[in-house]
Amino acid sequence: MPTPPTALAPRSAIALQAVLRRYRGKGRAYLLPCLHEVQAITGWLDENTCMQVAENLDLPVVEVHNVIEFYSLFYNAPVGKRIVRVCEDLACDLAGGREVAHACARRLGVDAEHGGTSADGAWTLEMHPCLGRCEQAPFLMIDEAGYGNIKAEDLDALLEGQDG
């Protein structure tokens, strides 16, 4: 069963239309920045939003779908308000990344192997391939901010300081 579209607050709906207007007719080269801006407002990219993006950029909607499926930073289903990405690649795994991921999953009440979204919709935990900061392993990101040399026991303090 397809996920229902996001009901946007009036202010967000206005912001979305302003972004779409700004990209009108600009074509394929602007698809990525447009999707980033749109997702920052909507939280994820439902079918109706994909169609609006495609229409405004003068692209077939299948191109929008392909980009969303290719890039792991775009979402075609609802996610939490805040996103924790824990690196599960080799350097981080060897440095204790698995313990960090499991502690994070316990803290958020989601699946320890695959992550997921907390019951209150506040947090999504994702396991990620290399996040490009191996010298700071184990490494994780909370939204756009990166945190290196993390230990499982750091997580309470780290997540508590956030607005989940």
Ligand code: FES
């Ligand atoms: S292996 Fe974790 S950041 Fe590269």
